[in-house]
Amino acid sequence: MxxxxxxxxxxxxxxxxxxxxxxxxxxxxxxxxxxxxxxxxxxxxxxxxxxxxxxxxxxxxxxxxxxxxxxxxxxxxxxxxxxxxxxxxxxxxxxxxxxxxxxxxDARSTVLARPDFTGQMKPVAANIDQLLIVTSPVPELNEGLIDRYIVAAELSHIQPIIVLNKIDTLSHEQRQVLEKRIKIYQDIKYQILYTSAKSQHGLDTLLEQLTGKVSVFVGQSGVGKSSIINALLPNANIKEGEVSLATNKGTHTTSVSRLYHINTPSQTQSSEVQTSLIDSPGVREFGLWDISREDVIHGFVELQQYIQHCHFRDCKHLNEPNCGLLKAIEENKISEQRLNSYHRIIDSIDS
Ligand SMILES: Nc1nc2c(ncn2[C@@H]2O[C@H](COP(=O)(O)OP(=O)(O)OP(=O)(O)O)[C@@H](O)[C@H]2O)c(=O)[nH]1
Ligand SMILES: [Mg+2]
Ligand SMILES: [Zn+2]
Missing domain, CATH: 2.40.50.140 (Nucleic acid-binding proteins)
Known part of the structure; x- marks a missing residue:
């Protein structure tokens, strides 16, 4: 989009x-x-x-x-x-x-914000073009978190891209299972990149996607945000953490966001293109408390078009007759999981 x-x-x-x-x-x-x-x-x-x-x-x-x-x-x-x-x-x-x-x-072109522990919205990074939502098999893939990031990105006019890292750890069958789960996002329109910071797989394609833009790497602790940036920029020497064997969770190694530059020769001109990457601390969750109920649907771009078919103007898309969204699910046009995710976000705003 x-x-x-x-x-x-x-x-x-x-x-x-x-x-x-x-x-x-x-x-x-x-x-x-x-x-x-x-x-x-x-x-x-x-x-x-x-x-x-x-x-x-x-x-x-x-x-x-x-x-x-x-x-x-x-x-x-x-x-x-x-x-x-x-x-x-x-x-x-x-x-x-x-x-x-x-x-x-200076004025910001875009800003990614999230609530702090008191519930006040705080900016996380500014003037960014792309939100790289990094996920990995361990810690577990969390679609709810991906959906929240996508809502924040869409509402902030930032392009979300999903990165599934640590693919070197997957057997053929395990990869197929994860690809099936993540296909929901591909069907919508989002780009999915498969990477391994360890074996360097997929890093060329990732770099192409990053070139000339400002991208912020976000996601749970331990998914490999810093490791990917280290693999792209070996001189950066960013500290990487362990994933706890006991809990399968990351150990919150990166504590402050930091911006790194890669200068790559331009393919069309003789000058260099500046690429900026922002590493950010891993999150446990990503709250969306500052947005209204009406805003949420704009973060679910594939659902939006169907609400105009809802019979009731204040349809909640739960069990109302002639609901455009429920009909679209029956017709396999949208994913039920995404609609459930939409409802969970709406509930978290109301409570
Ligand atoms: N096998 C494998 N391990 C990886 C890969 N990427 C990262 N790791 C390992 O995963 C662990 C966590 O990596 P980090 O780069 O520190 O993760 P992070 O997302 O920056 O975590 P926080 O800074 O805590 O948010 C480290 O032990 C890395 O070596 C990968 O592609 N394959
Ligand atoms: Mg890190
Ligand atoms: Zn409806």
Whole structure:
């Protein structure tokens, strides 16, 4: 499906807010927490590589060097992939670690958000084109989680792609069983990639899919998100974890998201194409608490077309007569599992 864009008015509003923020940041040349320290007058542009605690690592757009920055307090949560303006600290002797301050945040084209433990929506990554939903035979394939990620991606105008990793661990029969389960998504329209970070199988096709785009790798702990990025970028040296033999669950090895670049020669021009990958910490679940009941159906793209055939305008698609969705299931046009998943998400929003 084509990527949906923000409408002009939304774009204008976002730009206006950012312009005002930038103007405020430009006015205030004093530093972030100590009035004696001054910021250099030059505004540099960069992208956020990682954000941990009060500190950010950013990559400067011109020098491509990593700069450790503090964050000006009036700026909201900044995440991996954010485009920012930063200024050098003129007096860094007192604090050699921090070299600059992030003073403004550019408008985001897309943002992936999820609720934190208090239920408040928090951005996870910004300016992303693709959501790589990584799954593996161990920990177990979780279709409910895949569906939640797909809803979040569709509503955020990000292309979801499903990656089934660790295929080196499967016998022919086991692979057939999993392929059958995952075929539901292929039938809808989603791309499925089969990979092994260990044997490198499928990594060429994956790299083709990633080239020139910004992609965030998400999924349960232990499915191999970091291992895939390590296999694509051996110099990245990302820490990989174990999958617990006792519980078959991952051990939450990656604790902060981080952005990596691959520069590949362009096939059509002599220049290089920049490819960005964001590794993210594994999740136990992915909540969708900030969306309305009406929104959920837009995350189930293949179901959407059938609700117009429902007899009742407020049809809940449970057992009503002349329900377009139930009829589509009878006619094998849509999967019952996906409709059940839709209902589970609706129930979780209501409760
Ligand atoms: N056999 C096999 N093992 C893999 C593959 N990919 C990853 N693993 C193993 O799976 C375990 C978990 O890998 P990680 O890359 O740390 O998983 P992750 O998804 O980054 O996990 P978190 O950072 O905890 O979210 C490690 O022991 C990896 O060696 C694969 O393709 N095949
Ligand atoms: Mg990891
Ligand atoms: Zn209905």
């Amino acid at each position: 084509a990527k949906r864009k923000l409408n002009r008015r939304q774009q204008w509003r976002i730009q206006k807010i950012q312009d005002e923020r930038l103007a405020r940041a430009n006015k205030k040349q004093k530093n972030f927490n100590n009035d004696d320290e001054l910021l250099d007058q030059v505004h540099h542009h960069g992208v956020v590589v990682s954000h941990f605690g009060a500190t950010l690592d950013i990559e400067d757009d011109s020098s491509h060097l990593l700069v450790r920055c503090a964050l000006r307090q009036n700026i909201d949560a900044i995440v991996c992939g954010d485009k920012i303006v930063w200024q050098k600290l003129t007096n860094i002797a007192k604090n050699v670690q921090i070299q600059g301050v992030v003073t403004a945040l």
